Amino acid sequence: MFPITKKSIALLIATIAAPLLPAQTVLLDVGYWWNATSGQPQTWNNVPNITFADDTELVANMVDTSGTPTGIKLTMTNAAIAATSSGSESSTLYPSTATADTYYDSTSGDAKIEFEFSNLDTDKTYSFTIYASRTGLSTNRSALYTITGSNTGSGSLNPTENVNNTITISGITPTEGGIITLTAVPDASNADPQKVFYIGVMEITASVPESSSTGLVLALGALSFILFKRRKALQARR
Known part of the structure; x- marks a missing residue:
C-alpha cells in the first residue's frame, strides 16, 4: 500500500501539477x-x-x-x-x-x-x-x-x-x-x-490558464490536507 506521509503527498502534488505550470x-x-x-x-x-x-x-x-x-x-x-x-x-x-x-x-x-x-x-x-x-x-x-x-x-x-x-x-x-x-x-x-x-x-x-492550474493545485492541496489528517487520526487510534 502507498504510504501516506508528508513527503509522499508533496511528491504527488509536484508530479501532477508541475507539467501544467511551465x-x-x-x-x-x-x-x-x-x-x-x-x-x-x-x-x-x-x-x-x-x-x-x-x-x-x-x-x-x-x-x-x-x-x-x-x-x-x-x-x-x-x-x-x-x-x-x-x-x-x-x-x-x-x-x-x-x-x-x-x-x-x-x-x-x-x-x-x-x-x-x-x-x-x-x-x-x-x-x-x-x-x-x-x-x-x-x-x-x-x-x-x-x-x-x-x-x-x-x-x-x-x-x-x-x-x-x-x-x-x-x-x-x-x-x-x-x-x-x-x-x-x-x-x-x-x-x-x-x-x-x-x-x-x-x-x-x-x-495552462491560471484558473485551471491554480484550481488544480488548490484541489490537490485540499486533498493532501484531508489525507494527512486521516493519517494522523489513524495513528491516534493505535
Whole structure:
C-alpha cells in the first residue's frame, strides 16, 4: 500500500501539477531560406520562401525553444507575395537573421497573409508576439494582425524603421479542432500607396490558464490536507 506521509503527498502534488505550470515557447523566423536563424541558445523554426501559394505547409512539426517537437503544424493558408531582406539588423530582441527578412504583401496581391496553426492543445491558451521591420523609408506601413481561435484578439504594428517594437496578443484559445489562425492585413493607418505590410518574427507561448492550474493545485492541496489528517487520526487510534 502507498504510504501516506508528508513527503509522499508533496511528491504527488509536484508530479501532477508541475507539467501544467511551465509555459512553452515557439519561435518562428519568417523570411528567406538562405537567411535562416540557427546556432542560437534557443532553437528556432525557419519559415522559408520555398513557394508563395495558398495552403502551403511550411513546418510540419514545430519545435519549442529547447528543441522539443510540439506536434504543431504551420500552414500558410493565404500566401504572401514574396520575401524581402530590408529589416533592421540592430534589434536586441531577436537575432539579426530573424529581424532582417520578412514576408510581405500589398494591394499588388490580395493584401492579406494568413497562417494556420493546427494540432494545438485545446486545454491551453496562447499568446502571440509579432515583430516586423522595414528600414530605409518613412511612410507608415502598419499591419493589423488578428489572432482567431475560439476567441479573437488583434493589434497593429508599424515596421517603418522599427528596431525593438513588437505587439503581443494574449489569451487566445484554440477551436475545438485545435486550430488558431493569424491574419495580417494593412492597418487603417497604413499610408503606403500600395498598402505594403510585413511579418518577420512570431513568438508563440502556450500555457495552462491560471484558473485551471491554480484550481488544480488548490484541489490537490485540499486533498493532501484531508489525507494527512486521516493519517494522523489513524495513528491516534493505535
